[in-house]
Amino acid sequence: MIYLPLLVVLPLLAAVGTQAARTREKLLTILWVGFSGALVIDACAVLVSVWANGVAAYSIGGWPTGLGLGMVADSAGSLLLLLVCAMGFASLWYAEGEMKPSRNRAGFLSAFMFLIAGLNGMVLSTDLFNIFVFVELASVSAYILVGSEGRPGQIEASVKYAFLGTLSSLVFLAGIALVYDQVGALGLWSISRFAESGGAGPLGIPMLMVLVGIGLPGALFPMFFWLPDAHSQAPSSVSAVLSAAYVQVALFSVFRVFGQCLGRGGFGTMLLWSGAAAVVLGSMAALVQTDLKRLLAYSTVASCGVSFMLIGISTPSSFTALLFHILNHGLAKAAMFLSAGLLIHQTSHRRIDQMGSAWTVGRPACLMFLLGALADIGGPSVGFFDKAYSFISLAGISPYLLLILIVGVATLAAAYARAFQFFLGPSPAGDGRPAETPRSMMAATAVVSLPIAASAPLAWLLLDSLRVSAVNMASRVAIWAMEVI
C-alpha cells in the first residue's frame, strides 16, 4: 500500500518546499493547495482500500518479518487520517484570510505541514519509538504554531505548552527505554504478546511513563493545564486543527497503545476515573469562562475526558462510541473554533459579554457556531449517535458514571447556551463599523460545518460499517496486521 507512506512523505516534502519558495507568494499558495489537496485525495484512497480489505499495511524498506518498521491503518485509523487531512486543508484555507500580511507565511505553512506529517505518522506507527518521534514532530510544530503571531499572550501559552511538553516527552522517552529493557523490542505487536504471556506486571511503571508522554497532548486529566492557554491563544485556524486533529490523534494513540496493545491489562480503571474527573472539571470551567475561545478549550478538556472514559471501559460498544465521539468532536470543535474566530474578527471582541452585536453583524457565523454546539452536545447529527452509544456503554458499567456524563453534557449545553444568549443580546455602545470578513475564512468555516449538517443521515446509512470498524478496533485487527511487518 504505497498510499500509507505518502501520507507522511507528502507533508514533509511540502514543509521543505514552502521554505524553499519563501519569497514567492503565488508559488506558496500553489504549494499548499496542491499538497494538502493531494493529502485529502490520498486519505480518501486509503479509506476506500481499508474499507474494502479491513486493514492496510506497509513495510518500510521491505525488510524481512520482524526487522522492519511498518505502517498500519485499520478502518478507524483511516477515518482519522481523512479527518486530519481534511481539517488541515480547511484550516490552511481559513488561515489564508486570517493571516496578517506582515506575517511569515512560509514559516507558518511549513510548521503546519510538519504538524500534519506528525499526526499522520502517529496514526500509522506500529512501534513505540516511532510514536515518540512523531509525537515530538507534531508537538514542536504545535508549539511553533501556537506562538506564530507573536503576541505576548501567545508567547506565554507557547512557553507553558513547550515546557510541559518537554517534561512529558522526557518521561515518555525514559518509559520507552524501560519497556525496551523488559520486552527487548518496541513493536506494539511484541509488547502485546509480552503482556499476554503474563508479563504485564513489570510493564506497569514503564507503560505509566508512556501514558504520561502520550496523555499530555491528549489532555489526560491532571495534565491538561496547557490546553486552555494554548488553544485559546493560538490563531483560530491553529486552534481548530489542534483540537479537531491533534487531540483526537493523541487520544487514538492512547487507545492504540493502551486499549488495543495492552488490552484489559492496561490502565482501564485509571483512565476511566481520570476521564470522569476531566468531564466534571472541564464542563464546570467552561460554564464560567468569559473568553469565547477559552470556553471552547475547556469543553475540549471535557470531551477528552469522555474519550478517556470510553477507552477505559474497552467494550465493543464503548469503541463504537469512541469512534463516533472522535469524529463528531473533531468536526464540531473545528466548526466552533473557526466560527468563533469569525465572530471575534467581526465583533472585534473576545469576551462573550461584549459580543452583543454578533447576531447582527455575523449571522452565518452564529448559525455555524450553533450547528457545532448542537453536534457537540448530541444534537441531530453524528453527535446523536456519539452520545447515545456513550450513554449505553457507560450505563453498562456504573450508573454513577452515566450520571457524571449526563451532568457534564448538560453543563456544556448550558455553557453554549449562555454564550449564544450573549450573541443575541443588546450590542454594547460605541461599536464601530464591523470589520470586513475575508471570504476564505467564511468559506472554510462553511466547508467544515456542512458535513455536520449532513452527518446525521450519513451516519445512519453507515451505521453498520462503523459498527464493523468498531468491532475491528475491539478485536485488534491493527495489532494483528503488525505481526507480518
Place this chain on the structure above:
Amino acid sequence: MTLGNLPYAVAFLIFLVGIYCALSSRNLMKAVFGFSISSYGINILFTQIGYVSGAGAPIYAAGREVVDPLVQAFVLTAIVVEFGLMMYILSLGVRMYEERGDMDISLLRRLKG
C-alpha cells in the same frame, strides 16, 4: 567485571537532577539546561540497556558478540529530537528577553481562568 545496577542508578540520578533543575529554576535558560541534563540521563539508560559485557562494536562481525545496535539508533534519534525541542524553547526565551528584558518564567501569569 560487571557493574550490576550501578549504571541504572547513575542514569536515574542524572535524570532526576535534570528534572529538579528544570522545575526549580525560574530562568528559562536554566530550565533548558535541566532538560538537556535529564535527556543525557535517558541516553545513558538506553546505552546501558544495550550493553553486553565484553562485546565489540556493532560493525560487521562474523561470529563475534556485539552490543545491541538498536539502542544506539534510539539515542541518536533522541538527541536530534531533544535538540529541536531545546532550540525552540530557547528561541521563545529570546522573544521573552526582547519583550521584557529577562527570562523569568515565574512571571508568566497573564493567562488565567
